[in-house]
Amino acid sequence: MHDRRILTKDEIEKLLEILKNRFERNSHLHRSLKWEEVHRALLHDASAMWSLSQMEATGGEPDVVTLEESSSTLVFMDVAKESPKGRRSLCYDTEALEKRKANKPQNSAMGLAKEMGIELLTEEEYRKVQEMEKLDLKTSSWVKTPEEIRKLGGAVFCDRRYNTVFTYHNGADSYYGSRGFRGKLRIQRT
Template sequence: MNEDVYKDKLQKIYQKSLDFFSLPDAFISIYQKLNEKSNYEVISKWISNNDDLILAYFNDSYLLVDNFKEQLPSRVNVCYDLEARKNRKQYPSQNSAYEIANDLNLDLLDKDEYLFLQSKLDWDNKTSSWLKTPLDFRQNKFAYFGDKKFGHTFIYHNGVQSYYATRGFRLKFVFKLK
C-alpha cells in the first residue's frame, strides 16, 4: 500500500472516530506515530483488507480497533488459542483467534476495552467476540467473550476449545504518542 492511500485511509478512520470518541490529539500527530516503520508494516497489512476500523482513546492509550457490526464470516468458527485448538480431541477448529491475531502482530480486545467501546458503539447483537483473558483464568481452560443484547453489554466465559458459527474476535493495535 502506498503512503498516500495509507494516509487517506487513516484520515477517514480518524474522521469517523470523532463521531463517537473524543480524541485528544490532532490527526497529524497520530499519523506520524502510525507511519513509523514498525507500525506502518503492521497497520498497512491490516487495513489493506479491512476498511472498517475505528480509533478510540482509552486509559491514556489509543486503540485502533475492528469496527464491523457483526462478526465477519472469515472470523468465526475459531477457538480461543493454539493450545485449545491442539487439545481439542474431536473436530478441532481450523484456526484460533490468537493465532490469527499473532500472525498480524495484533491483539484481542480485553473486557474493559470491549465494555468501553460498546458504551459508544453497537456491535455483536447477533454474534459474540472472544476477549483477551487473564492467564490465571485461561489456565483453567476458560476464556471471556462478550456480546450486546437489548442495549446491554454482557461478558461471559466459555471453554477455550469451544467454537461457534457466531463467535469471532476483534483485533486491536494499541499505541501512545508520548
C-alpha cells in the same frame, strides 16, 4: 523479493486514506485527537502499518479509540459493527486448538492475533468501546481471558444484546461461525 510485512508505498497511501476517512467519520471515538498527530505516528511505525492492514483486510475496520486522555500511545481497535468476518470460527488459543481432536478450526484467536501483531481486547476495553459504539449485536467476540479461568479450560467472550453488554464463558476449544475477536494495536505517539 518483497517482504510482505512491509507495505508498498501504494498500499500505505490506500490504507492511510481509509484510516483518515474512518477517523473523520468516527470523531466520537477520539474527540480531542487530530488526524495530523495520528498520521505522523503511523508514518514512523512500519510494523504498525502492516498490522493495521491486516486488521483492515480481515474486516475489523480499525480506528483510534481514546481510552485515556493522557496516554503516550494511540490505541487502534476494531470498530466494525460485527465481529470481523475474517476472524471468526476460531477457538480461543493454540493450546485449545492443539487439544481439539475433531473438526479443528483453521486457527485460534490468540494465534491469529499474534500473527497479525495485535492483541485481543480485555473485557474492560471491550466494555469501554461499547460505551462509545454499539457493536456485536448479532455476533460475539473472544476477549483476553484471565489466567485462572483459562487454566480450568475456559475462555471468555462478550456481545451486546438487549442494549446490554454481556460476558459469557465457553470451553476454550469451542468455535462458532458468529464468534470472532476484536483486536487492539498500540502505537507510540511522536
